[in-house]
Amino acid sequence: MVDVFFSADVETDGAIPGPYSMLSFALVYAGTYDGNTFSRPQEFTRSFYRELKPISDAFDPEALAINGLDRTQLLLHGASPDKAMDEAFDWIQEFSGAGKPVLVAYPLSFDWTWLYWYFIRYSKRGSPFGHSRCFDLKTAVAIKTGRTISSSSRTKLPIRFTSDRPHTHHAVDDAIEQAEIFANIFESGNE
Known part of the structure; x- marks a missing residue:
């Protein structure tokens, strides 16, 4: 069985799905692992991105200030969540082929909560990641470095793990x- 990894990033207008809305999300193909060999993509260009219509009137102005998305424009031009989640499901399944899709995030708890809830609530087929095929980068950093979870934030990432890309709060950029x-x-060994 081959795991097919998808790096995920979401931009929201609040802390939790339901009372608040996921405004955009991106999935980026991040590699495969067959139990022996990890295969990194040559480029991280295969992606899926959608901006969504808000599902509620509630929002946290601080969240909007961070991601810069315009709720008014999204109400007019954003994709409906049911269409977007079905399209994402199809893209993931088509890309995964016979492999099993695995969601990757940093930290997993935030992005997984939103994507799982939206897939279950809006996609006709539920979650392409099942209820538990996911990989938390924060936990991986803690294990690889012998650090605690609380000292394994992105701001304390060892240089050998970092990316040269800026963290822009645009879902595609951040997923890449x-x-x-x-x-x-x-690909790294333990410290």
Whole structure:
């Protein structure tokens, strides 16, 4: 069985799905692992991106200030969540082929919560990642470096794991940056 990894990033207008909305998300192909060999993509260019219509009227102005997305424009021009999640499901399944898709995020808990909830709530077929096929980069950093989880944040990432890409709070940019970090971690030995 081959794992097919997808680096994910979401931009939201609040802390939790339901009362708040996921405004955009990106998935970037981040490699495969067959149990013996990890294969890094030559480039991190295969991606899926959507901007979504908000699902509620509630929002946190601080969250919007971080991601710079315009809720008013998204209400007019954003994709409906059901269409976007079905399209994402199809893209993931088509790209994975016979492999099993695995979601990668840093930290996993935030992005997984949003994407899983949206897939279950809006996609006709549920989550392409099942209920648990996921990889937390923060935990991987802690294990690889012998650090605690609380000291394994992105700001304290060892140089050998970092990406040269800036963290822009645009979902595609951040998912690509994260895919590079993932590949660097996966290919490295322990300190």
